[in-house]
Amino acid sequence: MMQANEVQKRVTQIKQTIQQASQAFDSAGDSVPGNIKSSIEKLGQRSDQAAKTLQQSSDEASIRKFVDELEQLGDQAKTACDGAANVDQKVKDAVNKAHQELAQLKHQVH
Numbered sequence: 001m002m003q004a005n006e007v008q009k010r011v012t013q014i015k016q017t018i019q020q021a022s023q024a025f026d027s028a029g030d031s032v033p034g035n036i037k038s039s040i041e042k043l044g045q046r047s048d049q050a051a052k053t054l055q056q057s058s059d060e061a062s063i064r065k066f067v068d069e070l071e072q073l074g075d076q077a078k079t080a081c082d083g084a085a086n087v088d089q090k091v092k093d094a095v096n097k098a099h100q101e102l103a104q105l106k107h108q109v110h
Contacts, residue, residue: 004058007063007067007109008051010101010108011050011070013101014047015051017094017097017098018040019044020094021040021091022041022044024090024091027090032091033084036080036081036084039077046073047070063109067102070105071102074099077095077098081096
């Protein structure tokens with residue numbers, strides 16, 4: 001199991017990746033399907049909550065729960081992106097990067 005402060009650093013990096021995805025949405029305009037935007041927004045909200053919780057707690061069970069939940073939301077965003085037609089490549093890249101980072105973090109905390 002990774003140390004709580006290391007998980008917190010990784011969550012902060014993932015939050016930056018999620019922000020990059022949001023910026024890619026902004027530059028892509030209305031071409032991004034709502035379900036992809038919604039998935040990333042949820043992921044951003046939960047990653048904010050996870051970061052706050054990790055600052056206050058180093059409980060392994062809580063850490064795993066948040067990481068599992070974030071990874072599941074990342075899966076949903078990737079699935080939505082993969083299933084959509086005509087999604088801007090920058091959006092796809094940002095969503096895939098977030099998904100990959102979350103999958104790696106999940107692997108490391110289990």
